[in-house]
Amino acid sequence: MDLRQLRHFVAVAELRSFTAAAGELHMSQPALSQSVARLEKELGCALLHRNKQNPGQGVLLTVAGETLLEEGRDLIAAAQRAEERTRRAGRTSSGVSLAMGFTSGTPQHLVAAALAAADGIDGVDVYPVELDWGHEHQAIVTGRADLAYLQYAEGTPVAGHTVTGLELLERVALVPTNHRLAHRGRVTLADLAGEAILDPGSAEGVPGYRDLWLGEPRPAGMPIGRIVGPPARTVQEMYSFVAAGRGMAIASKAVADQFQRDDVVALVVPDLASVEVGVARLVEDRRPPVRQVFDALSRLSRL
Amino acid sequence: MDLRQLRHFVAVAELRSFTAAAGELHMSQPALSQSVARLEKELGCALLHRNKQNPGQGVLLTVAGETLLEEGRDLIAAAQRAEERTRRAGRTSSGVSLAMGFTSGTPQHLVAAALAAADGIDGVDVYPVELDWGHEHQAIVTGRADLAYLQYAEGTPVAGHTVTGLELLERVALVPTNHRLAHRGRVTLADLAGEAILDPGSAEGVPGYRDLWLGEPRPAGMPIGRIVGPPARTVQEMYSFVAAGRGMAIASKAVADQFQRDDVVALVVPDLASVEVGVARLVEDRRPPVRQVFDALSRLSRL
């Protein structure tokens, strides 16, 4: 079995269409058809129910197809992790080196704590990797990071990861200094009703991420305003967006404490639920250094 | 990255030699050299320290090489499991079907219990797969079985598996009916000193397996006799070996209770430690039906 074939099959299975998958994979549809046919021949069983009475509705998966879709996704992700981890190892001269993912919204002391945690473990070195907003999950799955700090609605589990909640962060609304509410230290959701808001984007694998940073669900009568994109990738981009007067943005108080600009003001919003910051690792990651650092950080939990 | 290349690299890394690995892989050595070189180029880092001052001692691994060796082994095993599971799914008409591995030495009621356990779980079907002696571990790793019954020295953990001990089995020595000890119901290790014994082979991934079925370690003055191969693959082969007068064999009492032949006698050996029978699954196997059946069987433990 070949990883390329597997990628081909997974694309077809996910999109339920050879034509669509061929586009996605940047290859011709007949070539894709052949590739999957070869895979089926090698496995000795059909993976897709073809063209019977559904040429319009695309293809359906067989039991074997369902199985290979699940297994194949895992396998492709594992292959990418292997590649990424090897590349990273190639960049370090010696010893074990772990990548700690964080975003510009992560409280600084936590990043420092991660580096400090490694000092206590012999032969293990942790280096920080800054990730784009909302890519923490993806970074762990693809192997760009071994561990990552994650922000999520309190108590929401994240599939595929082992997460330990560490802190709760109050939330603030960021507005320009010349905003009508800028002189208020704290505001309510009612005050913010109808305000244009920065598009938070969405985080693969983190359900509820988008709603979290839109301040949803909001009580009746405090509707959300226009959502303005594109999503910010970092805190700096978020501040620039706000300073330009295009709308407000919701952030954690930790962000506002760490980044100060005189053209942007942070207003505490007490009726927005706090967000939880946690440290995450892949459930199936059994590498001892990863476990050790993870456990050390877990012990710092204030929850 | 390609699985073929990965297999090439893993072979070289494990054997610490291109020449040896090329033989193992049934390909020419220069082709293998190129294949690994291509992989290194793709990854952008060296995996092996070449030909510096060790052309005699073979190659050494770099940090990246060590990483890719570990990751690659896992990945290749995972690929094989994916393939095997898909093939199995292709053979079942519908629904979830799990393979329960056992050997001819597994107490029958446990196999029956596994099938019965599935009846209580909706949409899950368990079917038995008979494995060769000592291949239980390998079967789980390669995906031939999702669960398997395993026999091991009491309390010995098996790497890579989650195991629940279920029962302890007394052990017996199998001898021909015309053997000098055949009329005795029970014997000691001292009685068996110097007897020729069937080669138990070894089980990949189960440390101590060989010693277990040789009755080792034996007290001083009760030395092991000649070890006669080839290893038996099933209980029937073992009985035939013994009946032919080529030597004795050590088995669990459960085996002797289940298989009766008038040309072979089972003698209880009280001073051999009991073996533990447990049910095993892969640590990282998170599929709910596997967990459910495993947990149901774990609840049957008498330990």
Place this chain on the structure above:
DNA sequence: CTCTCTTACGGCTGGCGTAATGATT
């Protein structure tokens, strides 16, 4: 001189693209 890995080169296979065909609504 032997052992081992690398470089060079030629041949072949396998996978892709284009074009044509089939099946269904």
Place this chain on the structure above:
DNA sequence: AATCATTACGCCAGCCGTAAGAGAG
């Protein structure tokens, strides 16, 4: 007719094998 997949066929890249080269004991 339009859509979606398969079959037919030619082309090319990549991989393997053979042969030659290079460095160390």
